[in-house]
Amino acid sequence: xxxxxxxxxxxxxxxxxxxxxxxxxxxxxxxxxxxxxxxxxxxxxxxxxxxxxxxxxxxxxxxxxxxxxxxxxxxxxxxxxxxxxxxxxxxxxxxxxxxxxxxxxxxxxxxxxxxxxxxx
Numbered sequence: 001x002x003x004x005x006x007x008x009x010x011x012x013x014x015x016x017x018x019x020x021x022x023x024x025x026x027x028x029x030x031x032x033x034x035x036x037x038x039x040x041x042x043x044x045x046x047x048x049x050x051x052x053x054x055x056x057x058x059x060x061x062x063x064x065x066x067x068x069x070x071x072x073x074x075x076x077x078x079x080x081x082x083x084x085x086x087x088x089x090x091x092x093x094x095x096x097x098x099x100x101x102x103x104x105x106x107x108x109x110x111x112x113x114x115x116x117x118x119x120x
Contacts, residue, residue, distance in 0.1 A: 005062040006099040010090055012051075012058040016080060017087035019048040024083060055080050072098060 022044045029039030056077060063073045072093075079089035093099050 005065040008058055009062045009066070009099065010094075012055045013079075013086040013090035016048075016051050016055040017084045017090075019044070019051040020083040020086075023048045052080055055086060066099060068098060 023041070026039040026041045026044040029035040030041045031039075033039070059073065059076045059080075063076070068076070076089055076093075079085040090099075
């Protein structure tokens with residue numbers, strides 16, 4: 001389950017960041033360039049809203065299988081608010097092993113980061 005949880009979270013985090021980027025581009029087109037069709041803000045706004053809610057639900061669904069502490073969960077949830085921070089959080093979680101889960105070797109896990117504990 002851990003590998004599926006990590007994969008679903010990573011997809012949701014990147015999708016949320018990309019939807020933020022799309023909305024920011026649409027807002028730029030609408031308010032700065034004065035695009036005649038509102039720059040797609042109504043559509044991009046709805047897409048971002050749906051993806052944001054999906055990100056929140058996925059975060060709450062995967063924190064137990066991934067073995068996250070409350071501080072990590074709160075950070076993940078708060079990362080959904082500023083633009084592109086979910087991408088930053090996903091990258092940080094990948095580097096620090098937060099997406100490997102507590103029992104990744106027992107259950108196959110993601111094996112995204114393998115630390116060599118044997119010293120010469």
